[in-house]
Amino acid sequence: MNRIFAxxxxxxQFIRHSTLPCFYSTTREKLKVLFFGTDDFAAxxxxxxxxxxxxxxxxxxxxxxxxxxxxxxxxxxxTLTPSITKDVASFYDMDIFHPPEKxxxxxxxxxxxxxxxxxxxxxSFGYFIPPHIISxxxxxxxxxxxxxxxxxxxxxxxxxSILYGDRETGVTIQELDDKEFDAGRILAQQSMTFRxxxxxxxxxxxxxxxxxxxxVDTVHNLEDKKENASIQDSSKVTKxxxxxxxxxxxxFTKMAAWQAEQLHRAIGPQYPLRVRLTFKRKKKTRYIxxxxxxxxxxKVPSAVLKxxxxxxxxxxxxxxxxxxVFGDHKVLAxxxxxxxxxxxxxxxxxxxxxxxxxxxxxxxxxxYLSKLNEAKIAxxxxxxxxxxx
Numbered sequence: 001m002n003r004i005f006a007x008x009x010x011x012x013q014f015i016r017h018s019t020l021p022c023f024y025s026t027t028r029e030k031l032k033v034l035f036f037g038t039d040d041f042a043a044x045x046x047x048x049x050x051x052x053x054x055x056x057x058x059x060x061x062x063x064x065x066x067x068x069x070x071x072x073x074x075x076x077x078x079t080l081t082p083s084i085t086k087d088v089a090s091f092y093d094m095d096i097f098h099p100p101e102k103x104x105x106x107x108x109x110x111x112x113x114x115x116x117x118x119x120x121x122x123x124s125f126g127y128f129i130p131p132h133i134i135s136x137x138x139x140x141x142x143x144x145x146x147x148x149x150x151x152x153x154x155x156x157x158x159x160x161s162i163l164y165g166d167r168e169t170g171v172t173i174q175e176l177d178d179k180e181f182d183a184g185r186i187l188a189q190q191s192m193t194f195r196x197x198x199x200x201x202x203x204x205x206x207x208x209x210x211x212x213x214x215x216v217d218t219v220h221n222l223e224d225k226k227e228n229a230s231i232q233d234s235s236k237v238t239k240x241x242x243x244x245x246x247x248x249x250x251x252f253t254k255m256a257a258w259q260a261e262q263l264h265r266a267i268g269p270q271y272p273l274r275v276r277l278t279f280k281r282k283k284k285t286r287y288i289x290x291x292x293x294x295x296x297x298x299k300v301p302s303a304v305l306k307x308x309x310x311x312x313x314x315x316x317x318x319x320x321x322x323x324x325v326f327g328d329h330k331v332l333a334x335x336x337x338x339x340x341x342x343x344x345x346x347x348x349x350x351x352x353x354x355x356x357x358x359x360x361x362x363x364x365x366x367x368y369l370s371k372l373n374e375a376k377i378a379x380x381x382x383x384x385x386x387x388x389x
Contacts, residue, residue, distance in 0.1 A: 030061035031219070034117040034137070035085070038067055041208050042123040043084040045144055048212035049121065049219070050092055059220055065089035066111070068126065069098045075341075099127065106130055119222070121215070122176055126155075131178035139222060141176035143184065144215050146207040148191055149174060150232040152240035153182035158204055160240040162266035165381035168193045169203065171211040173218045175229065185229035188214050197383055199265040243267050247373055248274045249363045250292075252310035254374065256328035257297060258382050264295050272338070275311075275360040290360070293336040293344055298323060301331035304357065314357035315347060322347040324360065 035046050046065070053060040065085055073081040082090075089096050099109050106127050111117070120141030122129060134141050147157035149172040154160075161169045170191035175184035190210055194203075218225050248271035250260060264273050272291035279286055302316045302323040313324045321333040338344040345353070365373070 028059050029118075031059050031118040031139070031222075032061050032115065033063045033119050033121055033219070034066060034111065035063055035089075035121045035123070036066045036125040036127075036129065036141075037085045037121075037123040038083045038126055039124045040084050041146070041204060041211075042125070043088050044208040045121070045123045045212050045215055046085055046088050048216055050088070052216045052219070057220075059222075062115075063092075064095040064097070064113075064115070064117075066097045066099070066125075069101045106133065109133075111136065119219070120176065121219070123211075123215075128181060129176055129178075134176055134178050139226075142187060142215075142218060143174050143176050143182075144211045145172045145174060145182055146170075146204070146211065147240065148172060148189060149182060149186060150234065150237040152238055154240035155242040157240040158200060158207065159243050159266045159270075162198050162200060162203065162383075163263060163376065164379055165262065165383045166194075167383075169198075169207065171207055171214055173211075173214050173225075174232075175226070183232060185226075185231055187225040187229050188218050190214060194383075197265065200267070200269050243270060244369070244372070245271045246365055246369045247376065248272060249365060249373070250275050250360075251327075251362050251370075251373070252325070252360065253327045255326055255377060257324075257326040257330040257332045258328075259377055259380050260326060260332050261295055261297055262380060262383060263377075264292070268293075268295075274363070276363060277354065277358070277360055279354055279358070287361075289340040291338040291340075292324075292332075292334045293338055295332050295334045298331060298333040305331060309359075311360045311362070312357070313360055315351045320346065320348050322350060 033049065035049065037043070037046060046063070049060060049063055052058050053063060067083045067085045067089070070080045070082045070086070073079050086096060095113065097112055099106055103109065107130050111133065117136070118138040120129070120134065120137045122141055122143040129141060145157065146169070147161065148168075148170040152160050158169070168191050170189060172186055173188040174182065174186050177184040192206065192210060247263070247267060250273055260273060272293055273295065275290050275292065277288050277290050298316070298319065298321065302314050304314045305312055305323055305325050308325050310325050310327045313322050316323050316333065319333065321335045322337070323331045323333050325331055335347055336344055337347065337350050
């Protein structure tokens with residue numbers, strides 16, 4: 001597996017004190033913090049603030065949490081599952097607050113407590129924080145955003161930086177704007193250069209490690225950060241909206257092999273690349289949806305696919321992978337697949353259960369979704385130029 005960075009970190013359950021900055025300043029005003037967050041990226045930052053709170057020079061007096069209500073998960077939607085941040089907050093006996101179930105905005109919601117908080121911290125929360133909540137905090141609210149704002153405002157900055165072939169990314173700590181997502185003044189910003197081919201999960205982990213340190217430093221030096229904050233350049237704003245699952249639907253004719261591989265690295269953990277297979281069983285024609293779980297550009301494409309039309313596939317016995325033809329007449333290799341509602345299998349198992357060679361098809365999407373997908377694909381640039389040559 002390619003390594004993206006010179007060093008990697010092991011993802012521990014709790015972030016050690018050694019990962020946090022050391023402080024030698026005199027005592028400052030203690031802060032009551034209300035944290036808004038949901039996923040594992042947010043949980044890393046919540047743990048970092050908990051660890052910082054126990055530092056003798058910490059400015060944090062208390063931390064409480066706002067997270068979405070528990071949700072039903074699993075194939076049958078019968079398991080009530082809390083957010084990861086709620087698990088962390090419960091472990092540390094924090095007060096936990098939920099927005100109303102099925103609420104799409106917080107416009108009519110108020111923090112259900114008489115406690116007066118000094119600072120809001122928002123990380124991967126999913127809701128827009130309205131003015132009446134931001135103004136309730138003495139020092140407003142700050143947000144950790146995994147991009148170099150104003151580039152990639154929106155819910156999916158990491159995915160878009162990989163999708164478009166960027167050479168660098170980073171983390172921005174910003175003030176929360178009460179009118180628009182990700183438009184606040186910049187309190188701190190740090191960049192990170194990709195040293196090898198980037199993939200979503202390890203990039204997210206590195207940005208999380210960077211963000212936790214930056215957040216703790218920002219909270220500790222809040223007044224200085226605010227005094228030296230910079231306004232975002234609105235002429236350089238780009239958007240990174242939420243990834244739609246339809247983006248994973250492969251159009252073999254219009255997509256190059258390198259684009260499919262880069263798309264996989266950007267969105268694969270969330271939405272694996274998806275194709276349709278038509279086959280016969282007991283003289284009946286059937287079709288099944290397949291996910292391509294592990295893909296790469298092979299050094300030597302299968303010779304039997306030369307001249308075949310896009311979507312054609314054949315098993316490559318020398319590498320135990322399935323080779324698939326794309327619109328640029330180049331090949332993508334896949335070592336593991338997953339049929340709908342089935343377990344993941346190897347390419348060799350696929351051949352034994354279905355066929356040695358054949359044709360994958362694409363789903364016919366509504367016209368507006370097809371155009372959205374085509375627009376994103378058109379913006380892609382290869383991380384490695386040799387992929388597109």
